[in-house]
Amino acid sequence: MMPDVCATDIAIIGAGPAGMAAAVRLAKVGHRPVVFDMNATPGGQIYRQLSELQVSEAVMGKDYARGRELIDAFQRADIDYRPGTRVWWADNDALGTSLGVLEKGQTQHWQARQLILAGGAMERGWPFRGWQLPGVMNAGAAQILLKQGALVPATPPVLAGTGPLLYLLAWQYLRAGIPPSLILDTAPATRYGEVVRQSRRAWFARSYLFKGARMIGALKRAGVPIHQGITTLEAQGDKAVESIGYRHRGQWKTHSTELLLTHFGVTPEPQLARSLGLTHHWHASQQSFVPQRDDTLAVGANLWIAGDGGGIGGAINAEREGQLAALAVLDKIGQGDPEWQRERHALLKARRRDLEARSLLESMFRLPEAWLDDQPEETLVCRCESVSRGELDRAIAQGGAGPNQLKAFTRCGMGPCQGRQCGESVTRLLARRLGWTPEAVGYYHIRPPVHSITLGELATKE
Amino acid sequence: MPVRHVQIWLDGTPHQVPETLTVAAAVLQLRGWQGYRRHVDGSPRAPLCMMGVCQECLITIDGRANRQGCLEPVAEGMRIERQGGSVHDA
Amino acid sequence: MAQRDFLIVGGGVVGMAVAYGLARAGLSVTVLDESDDALRASRGNAGLVWVQGKGVGMPRYAELSFEAAKAWADFARELTERTGIDLEYEQRGGVDLCLDAEEARSRQQEYTTLQNASSFLTQEFRWEYLDRKALTPYLPGLGEAVQGGTWSPHDGQCNPLYLLRALYAASHSLGVDTHPASAVERLEATASGFRATTPRGHFEADRVILAAGLGARTLAPMLGLSDAVHPVRGQVLVTERRPPGARLPTPQIRQTASGGYLIGDTHEDAGLDKGVTLAMMQTLADKAVRIYPDLGEARLVRSWGALRVMTPDGNPLYEASTTHPGAYNINCHSGITLAAFHAGGLSDAIRDDRLAQSFPQFSGARFHVPAT
Ligand SMILES: Cc1cc2nc3c(=O)[nH]c(=O)nc-3n(C[C@H](O)[C@H](O)[C@H](O)COP(=O)(O)OP(=O)(O)OC[C@H]3O[C@@H](n4cnc5c(N)ncnc54)[C@H](O)[C@@H]3O)c2cc1C
Ligand SMILES: Cc1cc2nc3c(=O)[nH]c(=O)nc-3n(C[C@H](O)[C@H](O)[C@H](O)COP(=O)(O)OP(=O)(O)OC[C@H]3O[C@@H](n4cnc5c(N)ncnc54)[C@H](O)[C@@H]3O)c2cc1C
Ligand code: FES
Numbered sequence: 001m002m003p004d005v006c007a008t009d010i011a012i013i014g015a016g017p018a019g020m021a022a023a024v025r026l027a028k029v030g031h032r033p034v035v036f037d038m039n040a041t042p043g044g045q046i047y048r049q050l051s052e053l054q055v056s057e058a059v060m061g062k063d064y065a066r067g068r069e070l071i072d073a074f075q076r077a078d079i080d081y082r083p084g085t086r087v088w089w090a091d092n093d094a095l096g097t098s099l100g101v102l103e104k105g106q107t108q109h110w111q112a113r114q115l116i117l118a119g120g121a122m123e124r125g126w127p128f129r130g131w132q133l134p135g136v137m138n139a140g141a142a143q144i145l146l147k148q149g150a151l152v153p154a155t156p157p158v159l160a161g162t163g164p165l166l167y168l169l170a171w172q173y174l175r176a177g178i179p180p181s182l183i184l185d186t187a188p189a190t191r192y193g194e195v196v197r198q199s200r201r202a203w204f205a206r207s208y209l210f211k212g213a214r215m216i217g218a219l220k221r222a223g224v225p226i227h228q229g230i231t232t233l234e235a236q237g238d239k240a241v242e243s244i245g246y247r248h249r250g251q252w253k254t255h256s257t258e259l260l261l262t263h264f265g266v267t268p269e270p271q272l273a274r275s276l277g278l279t280h281h282w283h284a285s286q287q288s289f290v291p292q293r294d295d296t297l298a299v300g301a302n303l304w305i306a307g308d309g310g311g312i313g314g315a316i317n318a319e320r321e322g323q324l325a326a327l328a329v330l331d332k333i334g335q336g337d338p339e340w341q342r343e344r345h346a347l348l349k350a351r352r353r354d355l356e357a358r359s360l361l362e363s364m365f366r367l368p369e370a371w372l373d374d375q376p377e378e379t380l381v382c383r384c385e386s387v388s389r390g391e392l393d394r395a396i397a398q399g400g401a402g403p404n405q406l407k408a409f410t411r412c413g414m415g416p417c418q419g420r421q422c423g424e425s426v427t428r429l430l431a432r433r434l435g436w437t438p439e440a441v442g443y444y445h446i447r448p449p450v451h452s453i454t455l456g457e458l459a460t461k462e
Numbered sequence: 463m464p465v466r467h468v469q470i471w472l473d474g475t476p477h478q479v480p481e482t483l484t485v486a487a488a489v490l491q492l493r494g495w496q497g498y499r500r501h502v503d504g505s506p507r508a509p510l511c512m513m514g515v516c517q518e519c520l521i522t523i524d525g526r527a528n529r530q531g532c533l534e535p536v537a538e539g540m541r542i543e544r545q546g547g548s549v550h551d552a
Numbered sequence: 553m554a555q556r557d558f559l560i561v562g563g564g565v566v567g568m569a570v571a572y573g574l575a576r577a578g579l580s581v582t583v584l585d586e587s588d589d590a591l592r593a594s595r596g597n598a599g600l601v602w603v604q605g606k607g608v609g610m611p612r613y614a615e616l617s618f619e620a621a622k623a624w625a626d627f628a629r630e631l632t633e634r635t636g637i638d639l640e641y642e643q644r645g646g647v648d649l650c651l652d653a654e655e656a657r658s659r660q661q662e663y664t665t666l667q668n669a670s671s672f673l674t675q676e677f678r679w680e681y682l683d684r685k686a687l688t689p690y691l692p693g694l695g696e697a698v699q700g701g702t703w704s705p706h707d708g709q710c711n712p713l714y715l716l717r718a719l720y721a722a723s724h725s726l727g728v729d730t731h732p733a734s735a736v737e738r739l740e741a742t743a744s745g746f747r748a749t750t751p752r753g754h755f756e757a758d759r760v761i762l763a764a765g766l767g768a769r770t771l772a773p774m775l776g777l778s779d780a781v782h783p784v785r786g787q788v789l790v791t792e793r794r795p796p797g798a799r800l801p802t803p804q805i806r807q808t809a810s811g812g813y814l815i816g817d818t819h820e821d822a823g824l825d826k827g828v829t830l831a832m833m834q835t836l837a838d839k840a841v842r843i844y845p846d847l848g849e850a851r852l853v854r855s856w857g858a859l860r861v862m863t864p865d866g867n868p869l870y871e872a873s874t875t876h877p878g879a880y881n882i883n884c885h886s887g888i889t890l891a892a893f894h895a896g897g898l899s900d901a902i903r904d905d906r907l908a909q910s911f912p913q914f915s916g917a918r919f920h921v922p923a924t
Binding site: 402404415453 | 563587588589595635713714716717720721724730732733789791792810827828829830833834837838840841847848849850851852853854855856857
């Protein structure tokens with residue numbers, strides 16, 4: 001017995017800034033979109049738990065509190081919001097997109113005529129020796145603990161990697177009274193030169209830059225050591241992290257800690273877009289694949305991607321893209337209004353500036369392309385299947401000349417995370433070994449389930 | 463910011479935890495990273511992403527093994543068992 | 553460098569098994585393959601080394617399957633010795649399940665006919681129909697909904713991906729060169745052999761073997777060979793790793809060496825679409841839980857669709873071109889089972905240029921009977 005199909009005119013996947021803004025904009029003209037989101041409360045990554053705040057604004061900073069307005073609007077509007085739902089399957093169909101949705105152990109089949117993907121981003125998987133040890137965690141994950149219940153580490157952590165989120169968390173820990181014992185930045189100290197070299201962009205990025213400078217200033221004043229130009233990192237320990245090792249200015253150093261929080265930037269969450277077979281291209285400045293969108297953010301006849309899932313633009317940009325996608329949907333279904341031209345232009349202009357500002361940040365926080373090459377043989381690339389860099393190189397030499405061939409040869413990417421953590425590392429490694437571009441190398445074939453589902457949940461109940 | 467607490471059982475012991483936490487967050491708060499779980503290759507592992515991406519937070523919830531602890535909110539009376547946690551001397 | 557002895561078009565399990573067989577015999581071989589995202593049955597199959605039921609309507613095929621299955625253990629050992637790769641091969645017998653009484657009846661009839669089809673089969677083919685209860689020792693935890701199944705000791709399983717990898721590794725060690733992302737656009741005879749044209753240049757050799765799976769549809773006619781293959785899609789689900797058990801493999805479901813259950817066996821006409829469908833995934837999940845109810849708790853970690861390379865009668869296609877001597881076409885839908893034979897008897901026949909004489913039943917001519 002097939003479950004009944006639930007139909008909707010407009011569905012949105014994700015209740016982060018992009019998804020919420022799209023839903024609110026659509027509700028404003030009388031639509032009632034269905035919004036699926038895995039989390040229990042709205043907000044997405046940045047505004048997680050803001051609707052039932054657990055930690056003070058003084059700790060989190062203004063950017064977090066700013067989401068309140070959007071969340072309020074989202075909660076007030078007449079929207080068919082479905083928290084705690086996971087979209088585990090999506091496919092094009094004759095009418096639009098079919099979705100497999102899991103809610104409380106039941107799978108539902110949805111049919112959406114228009115679909116906005118607003119699934120956001122994830123922290124990049126970036127292999128280094130020992131990163132599988134308990135006590136190595138993503139910085140964003142640590143921030144989630146903070147947001148969920150004001151949880152902070154018992155002992156001062158080390159923060160390592162690069163990117164705005166790394167410093168934001170360091171600053172938030174400082175405000176919470178537990179400053180990091182050390183910050184290790186993989187970006188070279190010379191990066192501030194970019195501000196001078198790209199002065200026009202720096203102007204657009206001035207608020208980001210000031211914010212960053214303020215945070216770094218506060219950390220330095222509090223005596224937190226910040227080392228830049230870190231070229232090697234490793235976590236050491238038996239059952240959990242006991243210490244870390246790193247190379248700074250050519251010198252190998254160690255430091256004892258129980259907690260290493262790393263951040264190597266964020267990349268679009270690829271699974272739904274990939275499983276829909278959307279075209280992706282390599283974004284050289286963001287150093288990752290992004291789905292190919294047109295000016296209206298469309299990626300298909302009845303399909304749009306808004307927010308960080310389409311390329312990293314940050315929360316405010318995500319909100320704008322949500323509105324833009326909503327306007328595009330309205331146009332598509334013949335309910336556009338010439339009045340909105342101005343709104344659209346303003347959004348587009350602000351978006352252009354914001355993305356320019358971003359590209360400055362991207363060059364300031366650029367990741368070392370050769371990182372994986374310099375890893376020792378035993379560094380795990382695929383954590384799920386425990387496949388090391390050395391094993392991948394052996395398989396490449398044997399004829400594993402593509403991500404899918406390599407997956408077949410080594411099981412790399414076959415585990416439950418479905419390659420989210422290793423996919424781009426594999427592309428990068430192959431690109432360097434074969435001398436091809438990342439685009440020519442390509443990516444894993446992604447098939448459902450893009451979220452975990454049991455056979456019992458999938459089987460139709462008779 | 464008053465927050466309701468719920469009672470959960472972790473490896474057989476009762477605990478009060480804020481109801482806004484997910485299972486993984488509660489376990490990290492109560493026990494830390496060490497001893498969270500053992501991977502199929504035998505190595506010790508613990509949550510990495512806390513947002514449903516990495517599958518490192520697998521844990522037994524109400525008798526069902528391999529649940530993603532970072533996606534499941536805690537609930538009153540919930541029974542949580544770490545997988546391989548007992549063989550660690552955590 | 554002197555011109556190579558062989559060009560093989562297609563780096564799937566068929567092309568690589570033949571490449572390995574020829575290289576082992578001392579011949580020089582170049583393999584041309586498409587890019588990473590090409591249709592490739594060899595990466596999407598179930599990994600059964602399976603004999604029962606093969607060759608219904610063509611006893612010679614059943615005999616080849618037996619030959620292959622018998623050679624498999626040595627074949628696997630040899631590849632492991634050469635490459636260090638464990639193919640996870642085992643032959644403990646297998647069961648083809650019957651989910652209802654009608655299926656049980658027709659299956660038994662089919663096998664009885666097959667067994668009587670040749671004296672070889674009468675002597676060699678061992679099988680038994682077992683009802684649910686009798687199957688339980690072989691398949692602990694078998695669900696109530698299963699009617700029974702045919703058990704046979706000849707069946708086994710391997711990791712087909714490691715087979716492919718081992719064939720690559722062993723071939724490389726024997727001097728075979730493989731060229732990925734080199735899709736052959738044109739094949740033609742030259743004064744001294746054959747030439748293949750690819751976006752990465754020309755390749756030449758004395759003889760050429762088409763092992764291009766569905767690619768034969770465009771390439772085979774260029775050399776007077778049969779293009780009679782069509783895609784039949786199969787969808788497969790794989791669960792997370794489960795504790796290892798003693799359950800024998802079945803074509804419907806088997807536990808792999810790494811612990812995951814592989815659930816498959818759909819046959820669909822979907823053109824060249826290798827996707828998966830919700831309806832079929834649900835059907836497979838249903839079936840799996842009916843067979844082993846304890847799998848209801850198992851998480852699905854992967855699914856895929858793959859296209860079988862099917863001939864009109866389902867039997868292999870082994871042919872030598874009559875218009876282009878030195879050109880061969882090799883196609884089959886059980887390339888895992890037959891791998892040991894492809895690397896052995898079949899490669900020998902190609903090396904000695906006696907394919908048509910040794911395996912006349914398998915020529916493509918059977919699909920191209922001139923209208924009378
Ligand atoms: C861990 C983390 C922390 C971050 N913290 C900050 C921060 O503090 N400050 C900042 O400026 N930026 C932060 N960012 C960057 C952040 O990506 C953006 O600023 C912003 O959240 C992007 O908004 P969005 O709407 O595009 O996506 P998101 O906010 O990521 O929202 C996407 C939503 O979609 C849901 N979703 C995704 N896939 C599915 C599915 N298949 N089924 C159901 N629901 C699904 C997710 O659960 C999520 O709620 C963070 C990013 C990460 C990964
Ligand atoms: C779902 C499913 C389950 C199966 N289960 C089993 C099983 O349990 N046991 C078993 O024995 N068999 C099984 N099979 C069948 C088995 O997988 C195939 O018989 C075998 O893989 C065929 O191998 P191949 O090399 O001929 O084809 P393919 O693997 O398709 O390889 C053909 C190769 O040719 C290349 N090619 C095509 N055109 C060109 C060109 N123009 N230039 C260069 N290269 C080209 C392709 O890129 C490809 O690499 C199954 C098949 C499927 C789909
Ligand atoms: S911690 Fe990554 S999926 Fe739960």
